[in-house]
Amino acid sequence: MRNIFDLTREEFENYFLSIGEKKFKALQVYEWLYQKREFDIDNFSNIKKEIRDKLKNSFSNHFITIETKEEDVDTKKYLFRLEDNNFIEAVVMHHNYGNSVCVSSQVGCNMSCAFCESGRQKKIRNLEAYEIVEQILAIEKDLGIRISSVVIMGIGEPLDNYDNIVRFIKIINDSKGIQIGARHITLSTCGLVPKIYLLSKLPIQINLAVSLHAPNDLLRNQLMPVNKVYNIKELMQAIKDYLQVSSRRVTIEYVMLMSVNDSLKEAQELGDLLKGLNVYVNLIPYNETNHLEYKRSSKNRIMAFYDRLKKLGINCTIRREFGSNIKAACGQLRGSMKDK
Numbered sequence: 078m079r080n081i082f083d084l085t086r087e088e089f090e091n092y093f094l095s096i097g098e099k100k101f102k103a104l105q106v107y108e109w110l111y112q113k114r115e116f117d118i119d120n121f122s123n124i125k126k127e128i129r130d131k132l133k134n135s136f137s138n139h140f141i142t143i144e145t146k147e148e149d150v151d152t153k154k155y156l157f158r159l160e161d162n163n164f165i166e167a168v169v170m171h172h173n174y175g176n177s178v179c180v181s182s183q184v185g186c187n188m189s190c191a192f193c194e195s196g197r198q199k200k201i202r203n204l205e206a207y208e209i210v211e212q213i214l215a216i217e218k219d220l221g222i223r224i225s226s227v228v229i230m231g232i233g234e235p236l237d238n239y240d241n242i243v244r245f246i247k248i249i250n251d252s253k254g255i256q257i258g259a260r261h262i263t264l265s266t267c268g269l270v271p272k273i274y275l276l277s278k279l280p281i282q283i284n285l286a287v288s289l290h291a292p293n294d295l296l297r298n299q300l301m302p303v304n305k306v307y308n309i310k311e312l313m314q315a316i317k318d319y320l321q322v323s324s325r326r327v328t329i330e331y332v333m334l335m336s337v338n339d340s341l342k343e344a345q346e347l348g349d350l351l352k353g354l355n356v357y358v359n360l361i362p363y364n365e366t367n368h369l370e371y372k373r374s375s376k377n378r379i380m381a382f383y384d385r386l387k388k389l390g391i392n393c394t395i396r397r398e399f400g401s402n403i404k405a406a407c408g409q410l411r412g413s414m415k416d417k
């Protein structure tokens with residue numbers, strides 16, 4: 078049975094038409110679920126019982142459950158249990174401008190980035206759109222807050238789950254639903270080039286972040302096997318296309334791995350690669366994991382890399398760190414759950 082949080086408003090309209098009802102009922106259902114936050118179909122008081130029964134027979138309203146929650150001042154990390162007893166993570170960060178949440182897109186991940194904890198866990202399955210929507214709803218309910226921005230940067234490669242991610246984006250962006258504006262939604266990809274071209278054609282123009290992590294193919298092949306399928310040249314072409322179609326700035330993520338990709342030579346190469354493009358580089362201090370061969374770059378090396386990029390005229394920031402003392406970093410909570 079399909080989950081009620083899996084439908085776009087348009088799909089609800091089609092559903093109501095298919096049972097011989099008026100399509101404005103879709104709006105009423107959306108208002109119950111996403112504005113009044115009433116999840117019990119029996120309480121949809123402006124919808125008559127006969128239709129409520131049909132809804133109950135057509136859709137499940139199963140909800141993901143909170144398995145554990147770890148708290149820090151500005152960060153809370155959730156481990157959720159899914160209907161099939163798989164686990165996923167989401168992290169909420171409290172900023173002065175609002176609350177943002179980092180959601181997972183898959184159970185595990187097949188991209189096998191050498192330094193990444195999720196990558197060694199392998200993909201078990203894609204998340205359905207409702208399981209991503211529910212990460213947001215569950216956190217809002219638990220904390221009594223509203224989420225103002227969403228980053229699709231948790232476990233999984235979102236563009237390897239393209240259709241469900243697009244459905245998720247449509248649902249959370251709907252003006253009668255959760256209402257998260259396109260400019261407040263960011264999708265991070267390791268670089269699945271054909272899907273970047275597809276994404277650029279989506280009418281909802283979200284922010285794109287690309288995990289580059291190396292400025293040349295030799296190094297990127299070692300760190301990110303996806304580069305052997307879509308190399309840097311092809312990836313840069315897709316980024317340029319996205320910039321042109323969307324006229325939005327693209328974020329380039331660059332994780333700082335001590336003595337691996339953090340020398341001035343690499344800073345220079347990165348600067349040359351990105352020169353003149355409307356991008357900004359987010360330098361991410363590596364969160365050390367069980368991949369003992371990778372260490373976080375020292376502060377000095379990060380600063381030197383940053384200064385070189387700036388000198389080359391590249392917009393650049395160093396990611397503020399959230400929650401590294403509660404394992405909020407990248408697949409670690411789910412990893413430690415699996416170890417138990």
Ligand code: SAH
Binds near residue numbers: 190230363
């Ligand atoms: N698959 C997508 C989104 C999930 S990963 C992607 O690759 O972009 C989100 C980001 O965290 C990516 O940039 C990823 O390379 C990075 N990352 C993974 N493990 C990390 C770690 N231990 N420390 C810091 N960043 C990490």
